[in-house]
Amino acid sequence: MEKRAQFPVSWLPYALVAPQLAITIVFFIWPAAQAMWQSLLVQNAFGTNTEFVWFENFKVLFADPIYLESFKVTALFSALVAVLALGIGLVLAAACDHVLRGARAYQTLIIWPYAVAPAIAAVLWAFMFNPTVGILAYGLKSLGYDWNHMLNSGQAMALVVIASVWKQVSYNFLFFLAGLQSIPKSMIEAAAIDGAGPVKRFLTIAFPLLSPTSFFLLVVNLVYAFFDTFGVIDATTQGGPMTSTTTLVYKVYQDGFIGLDLGGSAAQSVILMTIVIALTVVQFRYIERKVQY
Amino acid sequence: MKMKKLCLALAAACAFGASSAQAATDIQFWYANTGAIADEINSIVNRFNASQSAYKVVAVYKGDYSTTMTAAIAAYRSGKAPDIVQMFEVGTATMIASGKAIKPVYEVMAQAHEKFDPKSYLPAVASYYSDTHGRLMAMPFNSSTAVFFYNKDMFKKAGLDPNKPPKTWDEVEQDALKLKGAGISCPFTTAWQSWVQLENMSAWHNVLFATKQNGFGGMDAKLVFNNEVLVRHIAKLSSWVKSGLFVYAGRTNQPDAKFTGGDCAMYTGSSSVYGLAQGTAKFAFGVSELPYYPDVKGAPYNTIIGGASLWVMGGKKPIEYKGVAKFFTFLSSPEIQAEWSQKTGYVPITKAAYELSKKEGFYEKNPGTDVAIKQLLLRNPTVNTKGIRLGNFPQIRTIIDEELEAVWAQKKGPKQALDDAVTRGNAELVKFERANKAGAR
Structure with missing residues (x-):
């Protein structure tokens, strides 16, 4: 039997996908093309002076040690955010799946941070870690640990990671919990009857069955760490101290919107776009194969 | 996008x-x-x-x-x-x-x-x-311009004369030591470190910040703020960070609250903070001229x-x-x-x-x-003190902030950091000149 849908008139399928296509073109293809074009130009802020320079902007970028450094910062930051957010989300979901009483309350509370805007979440954490008035910084100080993320690079990184992870854990938790709850109870019970403890049951049954969810979340979390954490960084460290929390996307903003170097900033966003496309391709080609649906 | x-x-x-x-x-x-x-x-x-x-x-x-x-x-x-x-x-x-x-x-x-x-x-x-x-x-x-604020109540507490603010940076140091000794955890802080500690300190001591009359003479200016006066000043501030006399609190106006909130005893920042301080400070405060180094010939000149x-x-x-x-x-x-x-x-x-x-x-x-x-x-502005006009100045300030943070964190020496800031900043100036002369008509 023919699996493909048959349409009575030839234009109908095109008409049906047209709205989606229009959205994609207007909100993705067009701006992306503009960014690519801009990346080949050297232009002053108001655009009253323009020169086409081929790939000069890219050459300048790759000769800049600060830019190369921001790759390392981004890799470290994204890895930390993705691993921690996924790990904590999974642990919380597994724990919540086991709770008998008050599960709803726990779920609601854990989901809450997702409703907080990234900038607000960041300000919240920055306030708690504020070296002078922050309650957490005060607590750390009384333990003999001096906290000042204005000067200490490691602490600044920790702060932006904590704020970013805190927000993302809710999202991961939600998906993991849904994934866990869709695992047939009979399988878990059968394993329990065979004498498998909760940890063993989780590792051998639940975790492998969660792989489609985990894969999806990995992609989402990496994209989140790459792009959506801009607000967190801008509201807390502004890329500092030094350049220790200047990620790729933050540098795009810094150079483009503060520095008004549109060519250089566009070149960076083209590079960023390439990286994300490459990452997504790799994930779908190599990791997805290991996923059991 | x-x-x-x-x-x-x-x-x-x-x-x-x-x-x-x-x-x-x-x-x-x-x-x-x-x-x-x-x-x-x-x-x-x-x-x-x-x-x-x-x-x-x-x-x-x-x-x-x-x-x-x-x-x-x-x-x-x-x-x-x-x-x-x-x-x-x-x-x-x-x-x-x-x-x-x-x-x-x-x-x-x-x-x-x-x-x-x-x-x-x-x-x-x-x-x-x-x-x-x-x-x-x-x-x-x-x-506005950069001025010096101080907390009179804290001065009294430390046994200092609340009507005699320090005039020179050496006096600031002596007062800071006394304040520290009196148990004040933040003797000194500064807002807008690039603007106050480099740009204004250059003009205040009549030294050039950038060639071509601080950039007024053309887009091909080069930064020269890695000079003796400023290196010495940054070195002093750095030693204060180490000994706890200077508490770094951020790049722009975040430190304002450290002073108006009563944490820091002395503070350099924008004169426009006066209104904020008057409205929020629960202590008597004084305003005085930006401190200077008396051994620099002719100083102080004027601020910018x-x-x-x-x-x-x-x-x-x-x-x-x-x-x-x-x-x-x-x-x-x-x-x-x-x-x-x-x-x-x-x-x-x-x-x-x-x-x-x-x-x-x-x-x-x-x-x-x-x-x-x-x-x-205070003086009729000289070529060194009439202001600074540089292309990509916002980025240059960010670069200066980054390099100064490396100094405060004791990761770089003052001379090294200012040299690096000059090199990186000059690249920004070249970029600006290029973007504004491209296809020049």
């Missing part, structure tokens, strides 16, 4: 909303201040609108300085620029280099036959916004300004320019200027406004408010 689209959409919406038919010609005015300062702007604008019926100035808040600048650029690129836009001082070179995107203020005033004397402005203010021929490119508006000016955008109708000129004349009257400075804490930018405030007894009633203007008027 999305953000840019949003800016464009907003700009378009505002321009459209305002252009609906009205008898009076609308003058779009975008500003970037908040709070009491914004209230004062609106009050002045309302009075101008009430004083005549031919023009109506529409004041619109556009976000902070950077956002306002980006919004103006996006609006210009889509043909929806406002008539007047408030621009922070570090954007001056970008505006001047933008060619037909702006219309110089001296031209606007001359074509509208409005009386306009650039000499009525304080030299340190006018020179900051003038071209090499001494013609005002922008309308000076809100100007910060703040913002008003730029007139290009490509507007002659009648709109006429309205802009009328508004500027209204704005620069001694009464308005004196009121503006008294209510906001900015310095009076015309000599007449200063005299008027003096005559009204404002400075006697509010001791310390005249420190800023006295500093600006």
Whole structure:
């Protein structure tokens, strides 16, 4: 039997996908093309002076040690955010799946941070870690640990990671919990009857069955760490101290919107776009194969 | 990209909303201040609108300085620029280099036959916004300078004379040690470290910040702030960080709260913080001149300004320019200027406004408010002290912030950090020159 849908008139399928296509073109293809074009130009802020320079902007970028450094910062930051957010989300979901009483309350509370805007979440954490008035910084100080993320690079990184992870854990938790709850109870019970403890049951049954969810979340979390954490960084460290929390996307903003170097900033966003496309391709080609649906 | 689209959409919406038919010609005015300062702007604008019926100035808040600048650029690129836009001082070179995107203020005033004397402005203010021929490119508006604040209660607690603030950096150090000894955890902090500790300290000691008269002489300037005076100063501050005399609290105005909140005993920052301190500080405080190094010949000279000016955008109708000129004349009257400075804490930018405030007894009633203007008027500005005009200045400040943070974190020596800042900053200057000379006509 023919699996493909048959349409009575030839234009109908095109008409049906047209709205989606229009959205994609207007909100993705067009701006992306503009960014690519801009990346080949050297232009002053108001655009009253323009020169086409081929790939000069890219050459300048790759000769800049600060830019190369921001790759390392981004890799470290994204890895930390993705691993921690996924790990904590999974642990919380597994724990919540086991709770008998008050599960709803726990779920609601854990989901809450997702409703907080990234900038607000960041300000919240920055306030708690504020070296002078922050309650957490005060607590750390009384333990003999001096906290000042204005000067200490490691602490600044920790702060932006904590704020970013805190927000993302809710999202991961939600998906993991849904994934866990869709695992047939009979399988878990059968394993329990065979004498498998909760940890063993989780590792051998639940975790492998969660792989489609985990894969999806990995992609989402990496994209989140790459792009959506801009607000967190801008509201807390502004890329500092030094350049220790200047990620790729933050540098795009810094150079483009503060520095008004549109060519250089566009070149960076083209590079960023390439990286994300490459990452997504790799994930779908190599990791997805290991996923059991 | 999305953000840019949003800016464009907003700009378009505002321009459209305002252009609906009205008898009076609308003058779009975008500003970037908040709070009491914004209230004062609106009050002045309302009075101008009430004083005549031919023009109506529409004041619109556009976000902070950077956002306002980006919004103006996006609006210009889509043909929806406002008539007047408030621009922070570090954007001056970008505006001047933008060619037909702006219309110089001296031209606007001359074509509208409005009386306009650039000499009525304080030299340190006018020179900051003038071209090499001494013609005002922008309308000076809100100007402040770097001054020294101190907590009198803490001075008493440490056994220091609350009416004898330190004059030199060595005295600051001695006082800081005493304050530290009295159990004060933050003897000293500074806001706007690049502006106060490098830019203003250069002018204060009459040393060059960048070649080509600090960039006034052309776009091919090179940074030279890695000189002996500044390296020594940064080294001193760095040693204070180590010994706990200087607590670093952020790149821009975050440290303001450390002083007004009563954490830090001494603080250098913008003179416009006076109003904030008066409103929030639960202690007696004093204002005095920025400390200096007495062994530098001739020091102190004068400090330089910060703040913002008003730029007139290009490509507007002659009648709109006429309205802009009328508004500027209204704005620069001694009464308005004196009121503006008294209510906001900015310095009076015309000599007449200063005299008027003096005559009204404002400075006697509010001791310390005249420190800023006295500093600006201390000497006639030299080529080293009339201001700084550099392309990509916002990025250069970020670079300086990054390098100074490396010094405070004891990861780099002061000389090394300033050398690196100069090298990195010079690359920005080359970039700016390239972008503004590309296809030069």
